[in-house]
Structures are given as C-alpha cells and as structure tokens.
Amino acid sequence: MNLTRLAIIALVIGACALVPAGAAEVVVQADFNGGTLEPFGPTSYGDGDVQAEVVEGLGPDGSACARIANVGQAGGAALSCSMTYLRGHAYTITFQARAEEGSAQVSAYLDRGDWRVKYPGGYSRDFALGEQWQEITYTAIHQQGRGYLANLRCNSPTPILVDDIVITMSDAVFALNWALAANGGVASADSLYAQYRVEPLNDGVQVLAGTDFTRRATTTAESDEPHWVQVSFPGERPLSRVVIYWAAEGEAVYSSRRFQIEALIGEQWVPVAEADEPEPVYVSMVGFDEVQATAVRIVQPPGGGPAQRPNLMWISEVEAY
Ligand SMILES: [Ca+2]
Missing domain, CATH: 2.60.120.260 (Galactose-binding domain-like)
Incomplete structure (x- = not known):
C-alpha cells in the first residue's frame, strides 16, 4: 500500500468550480x-x-x-x-x-x-x-x-x-475538490453525536471561529466501535488524495490517531491508505495511487479517535482530489 502523509497547519484551500469540458x-x-x-x-x-x-x-x-x-x-x-x-x-x-x-x-x-x-x-x-x-x-x-x-x-x-x-x-478544469457539496459531493456518516449534522463535512468551510458548533464540524457518536464518514461523488472521479480538517476548539485539536481511507471502486470498498497521527494536527493529507472512485470513506477503528475522545471521530471538512 502506497502511503504518504503530511500534516500541515490549517490552510483554507479554495475550491474550484467545474467548467464545461473542451478539447485539449x-x-x-x-x-x-x-x-x-x-x-x-x-x-x-x-x-x-x-x-x-x-x-x-x-x-x-x-x-x-x-x-x-x-x-x-x-x-x-x-x-x-x-x-x-x-x-x-x-x-x-x-x-x-x-x-x-x-x-x-x-x-x-x-x-x-x-x-x-x-x-x-x-x-x-x-x-x-x-x-x-x-x-x-x-x-x-x-x-x-x-x-x-x-x-x-x-x-x-x-x-x-x-x-x-x-x-x-486539458481545457476541462478538474473540480479540485470532488468532495465539496457545491461540486456534487454528498456527505454521510455511520452515526452522529447529538445535534451534529453531516453537512459541515463538505460545505467548504474549514474556518471554525465564530461558527455555531453544529456548523463547525461533524461528530460521530461516541462509542467503542468503528466510525466512518463518507462523501459520495456524482460519478466516477480520479482520486489520489484526501485532506481532512479535524475539529478544533480553542487550543485543543481533535485529530484521530488512527484511520484508513477507503475508496468505492465499482461496488467494492477498497482500502487505499492507512494513516496515523500520533500527535494532534489540524490537517491530515493522505496521498495514494490514483483510483477511479465514486465515493470516499474515512474509517476509524474502535478507540482510534483523538486522545481526549478516542471513541468518536470529529471532522470539520473532508476534501478529495
Ligand atoms: Ca466544513
């Protein structure tokens, strides 16, 4: 499994809208x-x-x-x-x-x-x-x-x-972030913590300050079992990188310590990368060999969540490229 991973401080990466395809x-x-x-x-x-x-x-x-x-x-x-x-x-x-x-x-x-x-x-x-x-x-x-x-x-x-x-x-500008709701991405999760919603996962907003907590991030239920969040694309997309903006509150950052990226290829969920973040990070970037996928999932094993709350997954934004 080919994996590269780099955590950086939080950046707001603009999303690119689709434009009509044309000749190269x-x-x-x-x-x-x-x-x-x-x-x-x-x-x-x-x-x-x-x-x-x-x-x-x-x-x-x-x-x-x-x-x-x-x-x-x-x-x-x-x-x-x-x-x-x-x-x-x-x-x-x-x-x-x-x-x-x-x-x-x-x-x-x-x-x-x-x-x-x-x-x-x-x-x-x-x-x-x-x-x-x-x-x-x-x-x-x-x-x-x-x-x-x-x-x-x-x-x-x-x-x-x-x-x-x-x-x-190529004259067709690729939608750089396939996961973005504005580009057709549809978010879901295995479960939700009380009052949380899936929409913040792919609304394009990574900035947390001044936002109501239900809009800042998506949080799964807090339970000792695997958790996942998912974004489905409107069709097959070339996928080679996932960027995860973890939830943060004040000085505390809630990055999951262990997780796996899975891509929906045909009818099959295929693991494409495994990652871990032993130290808290604002953003995780996970690269892998390009696949043609219709959805991407971030799967967390039981207890793989942030050190403060190991049994939940708490994410502000998922981007897929
Ligand atoms: Ca968001």
Whole structure:
C-alpha cells in the first residue's frame, strides 16, 4: 500500500468550480525538424552531464529527432522546457522514444505543483526503452498553478533518441475538490453525536471561529466501535488524495490517531491508505495511487479517535482530489 502523509497547519484551500469540458490545447510541441532543440534545452541532474543535439535522419519517419546522452558519472541528462502550469488542469506529454542501442530508460516529468504532498512515484514516470521507437504518454494533474518545467530525462548510460514531443493541457478544469457539496459531493456518516449534522463535512468551510458548533464540524457518536464518514461523488472521479480538517476548539485539536481511507471502486470498498497521527494536527493529507472512485470513506477503528475522545471521530471538512 502506497502511503504518504503530511500534516500541515490549517490552510483554507479554495475550491474550484467545474467548467464545461473542451478539447485539449497543445502548449508545447517539438519535432526537431527545424534543426534546433527549441523550445527544449539541455539540463543535467546530480552527477549527470548532458549532451543533447538534433540528429538528422534517425527519427521514426526518417526525419530529425533529438539525442540525449548522459556523459556524466551518474545522475541524469534531460531535455527541459519552461511551462506555465495552471491549477487544476491535466497535462499530458506524448512522445516517441527509443534507446540508441540495447535498452535504456526515459523519465517523463510534469509538474504536479504541491510540494507539501509527496506523490506516489514522485513527479515523473519511468519508461523502459528498447531499440524500436515507441510512443509514450504520461499525464499529471497540476494542483497549484506556477511556472516550472517539463522534461524528458535519460537515466541510463545508453543515450536515448526522442521525437515528436507534444504537451497538451486539458481545457476541462478538474473540480479540485470532488468532495465539496457545491461540486456534487454528498456527505454521510455511520452515526452522529447529538445535534451534529453531516453537512459541515463538505460545505467548504474549514474556518471554525465564530461558527455555531453544529456548523463547525461533524461528530460521530461516541462509542467503542468503528466510525466512518463518507462523501459520495456524482460519478466516477480520479482520486489520489484526501485532506481532512479535524475539529478544533480553542487550543485543543481533535485529530484521530488512527484511520484508513477507503475508496468505492465499482461496488467494492477498497482500502487505499492507512494513516496515523500520533500527535494532534489540524490537517491530515493522505496521498495514494490514483483510483477511479465514486465515493470516499474515512474509517476509524474502535478507540482510534483523538486522545481526549478516542471513541468518536470529529471532522470539520473532508476534501478529495
Ligand atoms: Ca466544513
């Protein structure tokens, strides 16, 4: 089970509304037939030293392509280009690649934007190459919005050839927070403490001060059994991260000490991550390998709640990305 988790102080993360889907827009393109590497340029990593050039006649269709060689001791050698990443858009890089001889490896990198979250597999994907040209595609959803780069990196001592690089940006802005009620999320819980309601779970409000207690957070019954809260989506959604804003009162924070994230995949509840928060935290972020899910659940084992009230689960907001 792939799990990364990072607790941060409470942040108010704005939710992004859905906009109509449209065609993907090409934002970077390179076929190297003009004789230059542009808009790409050479970059080296670690102890790598890059040698990158356009070579004529070796492309998949007999035209020019780019050759990336790592002539350093280790590390990597890349072709990089500058990008302006927009929050909530999916970026896809498609390219042709092969090993110059034998086998090699290429990493495709697209920025995902949120350094607080360690994504499973990192920000790039590795692909094994043989001597035959192959088309490779890698997609990442950018979560933050910033200028950064995209690249193709040669990790091997064997040089690689690449061609026909196209990076597209999805015109459909993903609803960053699938759980949000305004985006169609429907909250429920295994039980409710007297006077509490499920609505605060996904109303988009993480700020607690000045709010009536029944609107600040959702609290399950206080009983020595498993508890869960759930948010259902209006359809199947790509899901790879859950953010939980725990309830807080004054200086006291009520983060659950043990919990599990489950995703509803088809008809099956599938555990996707286990987490624990031994110390009180305002926010828990749990990342996992992306699944296509129609609902997400946070499940707490008996007694896994906050140290002060171990038999209940007390949450101000759940976000799902
Ligand atoms: Ca809330």
